[in-house]
Amino acid sequence: MTLLSEPLRLRNGSVLPNRIAKAAMEELLAAPGQLPGDALRTLYRRLAAGGAGLLVTGHVMIDRRAVAQPGDVVLEHDTPLEPFRHWAAAGQSAGGRIWMQINHPGRVIPKDLAKTTWAPSAVPIDLGGLSGMYPTPRAMTAQDIDDTVERFAVTARRARQAGFDGVEIHAAHGYLLSQFLSPLVNRRDDRWGGSLHNRARLLLDVVGAVRERVGTGFAVGVKLNSADFQRGGFDTDDARDVIKMLADVGADLVELSGGSIESLATAGSPADGRTLAREAYFLVLAKQLLATSPLPLLLTGGIRRRAVAQQVLDSGVAMAGMATALAIDPTLPRQWLAGREAQATAPRTLLRNKALAAAALQAVTSRQLARLGQGKPSGTSYSPAVALLVERLVRARRRRDYLTWV
């Protein structure tokens, strides 16, 4: 039996001090210049003190023209590194490791942030009545694709220079790398489309280029969907094969998640209507992938209780990851490691529209992260609808700042 307190040694030689990870949460807290500032430092000092062996940052953008939200951090070839050094140090302040999640959103960039967006093919996002929020993307050229590989590698190398212990390449949730993996979004008939091997080519080239640029002794993780939960989309058989390919190009660990903006599996409502168990809801799929996975797996989604985290390890998964629960109570890992049964209660909403409800619940979590970043208690009594309204107001100001900067 693997205990939550047991260290995990990765292929590159680095060691994670325990089996609990804080999963990526887009913090929406960038300081002017899309840099990490006081709020992110305070937040990560508190998360570090909470005791998770691994903190994965919210997604950091590799291209200033392509940000998912105006509060996102950007790290490019000429970005000043000092603010990132402070961020890494805050994450390491209690002896744990910090990985920077790096991402390109592809077509998931709202219309009010960019006129042009990029994707494998010119396939717009289908969000029903809300589809108009996102422009129809432009199909990427070979030059765009090469440029993207290079940008991921540059951002990863600079993360290492700033003192991060690793990067996690975001290939889940319907962002660019996941768009390439999906037969629904990737309709290309060149070397980046068609067979699974071709659809995975961009991801594999990114991982290979990152590994080459960061060298050894630095972790390279990948966040991958165990399934997109869309009929005809990337499925669990695809995930099984891609995990093997990732092992061959130098990845250390795969974090399993699921869903996309069109199929909100992480909010418990995948588009194909399959019922998911409420807690650790990707565990059934993870079990299907474990037997053949050459890499350790980290499972995230719906974990809020110690017994569930332990059940995840008992099934053979190497690490248990949490996002929402740690925004509610960042001290959970420390308590669990000390044998206490503390748990987090997730907020609920009566909003009927699934996309709106998911956005409102996410807004509560963002609010909690912002409060932690101000040194306050996270606060557990927000109305999701009010949190969404506040987020929209803050976003309007951040949007003006971002557009001026970019």
Ligand SMILES: Cc1cc2nc3c(=O)[nH]c(=O)nc-3n(C[C@H](O)[C@H](O)[C@H](O)COP(=O)(O)O)c2cc1C
């Ligand atoms: C506010 C918020 C922001 C998120 N941002 C990211 C992100 O930047 N990158 C990512 O891979 N997942 C992101 N996620 C998804 C989480 O990492 C996680 O996969 C999901 O919330 C399910 O885990 P949980 O039930 O523990 O929250 C975010 C989730 C929330 C609530």
